[in-house]
Amino acid sequence: xxxxxxxxxxxxxxxxxxxxxxxxxxxxxxxxxxxxxxxxxxxxxxxxxxxxxxxxxxxxxxxxxxxxxxxxxxxxxxxxxxxxxxxxxxxxxxxxxxxxxxxxxxxxxxxxxxxxxxxxxxxxxxxxxxxxxxxxxxxxxxxxxxxxxxxxxxxxxxxxxxxxxxxxxxxxxxxxxxxxxxxxxxxxxxxxxxxxxxxxxxxxxxxxxxxxxxxxxxxxxxxxxxxxxxxxxxxxxxxxxxxxxxxxxxxxxxxxxxxxxxxxxxxxxxxxxxxxxxxxxxxxxxxxxxxxxxxxxxxxxxxxxxxxxxxxxxxxxxxxxxxxxxxxxxxxxxxxxxxxxxxxxxxxxxxxxxxxxxxxxxxxxxxxxxxxxxxxxxxxxxxxxxxxxxxxxxxxxxxxxxxxxxxxxxxxxxxxxxxxxxxxxxxxxxxxxxxxxxxxxxxxxxxxxxxxxxxxxx
Numbered sequence: 001x002x003x004x005x006x007x008x009x010x011x012x013x014x015x016x017x018x019x020x021x022x023x024x025x026x027x028x029x030x031x032x033x034x035x036x037x038x039x040x041x042x043x044x045x046x047x048x049x050x051x052x053x054x055x056x057x058x059x060x061x062x063x064x065x066x067x068x069x070x071x072x073x074x075x076x077x078x079x080x081x082x083x084x085x086x087x088x089x090x091x092x093x094x095x096x097x098x099x100x101x102x103x104x105x106x107x108x109x110x111x112x113x114x115x116x117x118x119x120x121x122x123x124x125x126x127x128x129x130x131x132x133x134x135x136x137x138x139x140x141x142x143x144x145x146x147x148x149x150x151x152x153x154x155x156x157x158x159x160x161x162x163x164x165x166x167x168x169x170x171x172x173x174x175x176x177x178x179x180x181x182x183x184x185x186x187x188x189x190x191x192x193x194x195x196x197x198x199x200x201x202x203x204x205x206x207x208x209x210x211x212x213x214x215x216x217x218x219x220x221x222x223x224x225x226x227x228x229x230x231x232x233x234x235x236x237x238x239x240x241x242x243x244x245x246x247x248x249x250x251x252x253x254x255x256x257x258x259x260x261x262x263x264x265x266x267x268x269x270x271x272x273x274x275x276x277x278x279x280x281x282x283x284x285x286x287x288x289x290x291x292x293x294x295x296x297x298x299x300x301x302x303x304x305x306x307x308x309x310x311x312x313x314x315x316x317x318x319x320x321x322x323x324x325x326x327x328x329x330x331x332x333x334x335x336x337x338x339x340x341x342x343x344x345x346x347x348x349x350x351x352x353x354x355x356x357x358x359x360x361x362x363x364x365x366x367x368x369x370x371x372x373x374x375x376x377x378x379x380x381x382x383x384x385x386x387x388x389x390x391x392x393x394x395x396x397x398x399x400x401x402x403x404x405x406x407x408x409x410x411x412x413x414x415x416x417x418x419x420x421x422x423x424x425x426x427x428x429x430x431x432x433x434x435x436x437x438x439x440x441x442x443x444x445x446x447x448x449x450x451x452x453x454x455x456x457x458x
Contacts, residue, residue, distance in 0.1 A: 025053065025121040029128050030135065032114075033426060035419045036169050037139035039160040043422040050429075051110050054117035065443045066436050068112045071376050075428075078369050079109035082362075089331055102331050104421050105362065108373070108428060115432025122437070130198070133180060136173055137201060140208045143170075147215070155216050167218035168408060169419050170209050171225055175232065175404060177206045179397040182236055186393065220411035228404040235396040276307045291315040291341040309345055310352045310411070316340035317351045321360040328363035350416065354409030357416065374402060377431025384434035387441060402427060 031046035057063060068075075082105045121128065139159060143166070146157050160166040181202050184195060213221060279302055283293035294311040297303050303311070320329055320336045329336065337343065351357040358366050378399060385395040405414065405423055414420035 022121075022124075025050070025117060026124050026128050026131065028053075029118070029121060030131055032422065033132060035422045036132075036136060036173055037159060039165055039169075039418055041418060043418065043425075047107075047110050047114055047422075047425060050114045050117040054113035054115070054120070057120055058113065058116050066116070066439055068432070069435065071373070071435075072112045072432070074369075075109055075111060075373065079106045082106050085330055093332070102361075104416055105358075105366075107421055107425060110425060111428035112432045114425060115429035116436055118429055118433040119436040119440075122433075129180070133177065133202060133205065136177070137205045137208075140170070140173070140205060140212060143212060144208060147212075153215060158216070163216040164218045164220075164412070165417060165419060167213050167216040167221040168412075168414060168417070170212050170216070171218075171221045171404060171408075172401060172419075172423065174206065174209045174213060174225065175228060175397060175400055177202055177209060178229075178232065179393050179400075181206065183391060183393045220408050223411070224404045224407035227407050228400050231403060232396060232400040235400070236393065239392040239396070276303045279303075280307075280311060290318060295341075312342035312345040313352055314356055316342055316345070317353070317356040317360045321356070321363070324363060326363045327365050328359060328361045330361055333360050350413050352412050354413045354415045354420070357413040373428065374431070377428060377434075378402070380431050380434045380438070384438055387438065389437045389441065390434060398427065398430060 028046045028049045032043050032050065034040065034042050034046075058066060082102070086102050143159050146159065147153055147155065149157060155163040158166040160169060181199060184199050184202070187195070213225065276297075279297060280290075280293055283297055284290055287293050287296070290311065294303075294308065294315055298308050316337060317333075319340045320333050323329060323336065334349070351360065355367065358370065362369075381390065381395050381398050384390045385392055401423070405420065405427075408414050415424060
């Protein structure tokens with residue numbers, strides 16, 4: 001047996017026999033979403049493992065029917081564009097500043113191969129999902145214990161770098177747990193004891209996760225959930241069965257009760273920020289300039305300090321973006337900071353707005369690329385749902401998670417965090433997984449038709 005044959009056999013073993021998945025794939029998928037539980041770079045190593053398995057299996061003779069399509073080539077072209085642009089900068093101006101986190105814009109190139117690895121693991125999807133929620137339950141209980149370890153609640157004690165990042169990850173968990181609960185409730189047939197136990201454990205997970213999201217005091221995450229949850233409920237009500245609709249009603253009442261009980265708390269935390277945003281919007285309409293509006297309101301002392309700092313950073317980012325609106329300034333943005341309106345503002349290389357961050361670095365072209373990428377992948381998820389390849393609750397979760405993430409980008413550059421980077425990879429890879437699933441179904445349909453008496457007689 002030659003080297004190529006041995007390599008192919010190794011690739012098949014890692015993927016599992018006959019598309020059945022393998023425990024290696026299950027483990028790598030668990031690590032890929034580990035930012036749900038704690039903040040680390042472990043997901044990157046898992047992504048590399050999935051990349052190797054997905055890419056080596058993709059080129060096997062029996063998988064010749066699969067194609068990444070034009071979207072795959074667009075992803076590779078974008079990653080090459082980012083790499084060449086940054087490489088040119090390093091060669092021509094190696095002393096330039098602002099190169100931090102540039103690699104995250106290349107990471108999207110992993111989506112097709114990681115998506116194919118997920119497709120190979122399709123037979124073990126339920127096992128993977130159950131393990132994810134089991135680890136999640138253990139981690140939120142641990143987070144609760146850590147938060148109360150000093151005798152009283154301390155939001156700064158958590159399993160992530162800070163409470164904002166912890167809230168961001170747990171917000172995703174709230175949405176995913178809710179979707180899993182609805183999926184279980186919708187399953188046909190009599191409820192088994194195992195299914196009832198899973199529903200009970202998921203209810204505990206949802207309750208603790210909701211408490212943590214509130215207690216970690218992230219206004220951006222609160223806003224994102226306030227937008228995402230009604231959209232999720234509407235989607236389930238539109239497509240779901242009567243049992244799921246009843247469960248949504250119960251959850252909606254529980255959510256309303258949480259909001260009403262904590263209304264004074266929410267108002268105390270977010271009230272001044274909401275008032276400040278409204279004042280800024282009114283002043284921008286009057287002056288036509290965010291920088292002028294910010295400066296005048298700061299002079300009047302009308303802005304909370306945290307909001308004032310973000311407005312200063314956003315003003316600077318907009319000014320830098322305007323110097324090259326179509327393609328952005330790339331990694332040289334920090335060189336222009338000294339000429340912006342608010343040079344004194346303190347920041348940690350974070351624009352606190354993902355859209356401005358991407359626009360400033362890669363302009364309208366960058367924003368358009370990501371819009372097309374996730375728009376086409378979303379259409380693929382819809383097509384897969386219509387053909388029964390993905391449950392409507394899972395498809396709903398894909399879109400609602402994207403919406404949640406986009407809303408969080410309004411107040412933070414979360415695409416630069418491990419949570420955001422891994423989320424964008426998982427979401428993109430899932431879209432490609434659905435593309436490969438559609439291709440597989442078409443190939444099987446064509447084979448069935450060819451073997452049928454009608455097809456054979458043609």
